[in-house]
Amino acid sequence: ADGTVDRNTFHRCVTGFVSFILKALQGRFVIPDFTTFTEETQKLFMKCKQLASFKLEQDAATDNSRKWGVSICTVDGQRLSLGDSADPCILGEASWPLIYGIAVDQFSADYVH
Numbered sequence: 366a367d368g369t370v371d372r373n374t375f376h377r378c379v380t381g382f383v384s385f386i387l388k389a390l391q392g393r394f395v396i397p398d399f400t401t402f403t404e405e406t407q408k409l410f411m412k413c414k415q416l417a418s419f420k421l422e423q424d425a426a427t428d429n430s431r432k433w434g435v436s437i438c439t440v441d442g443q444r445l446s447l448g449d450s451a452d453p454c455i456l457g458e459a460s461w462p463l464i465y466g467i468a469v470d471q472f473s474a475d476y477v478h
Contacts, residue, residue, distance in 0.1 A: 395441045
């Protein structure tokens with residue numbers, strides 16, 4: 366496990382993702398109209414916040430669980446932060462996909478499953 370990949374394995378991994386890889390290498394993941402993206406994201410954020418607030422009221426949540434925020438950073442450094450995004454939070458269930466990915470990387474999919 367020295368991190369090297371043979372030619373066949375590399376080919377298998379990139380097949381079907383060539384256009385995606387080319388966009389990444391050419392810097393074409395930039396959001397060209399970040400102002401419109403920001404406006405649309407703010408609208409979506411407010412709709413989701415209203416739905417979450419309604420659910421929290423039904424559940425009689427504590428003040429800490431009423432926090433609502435999101436931060437986005439694009440690959441070229443465009444940034445958008447909304448709501449309580451600067452407040453610390455516990456990732457909880459949101460961290461499970463990351464933990465799963467690390468486990469598969471470290472131990473293999475066969476071992477994890």
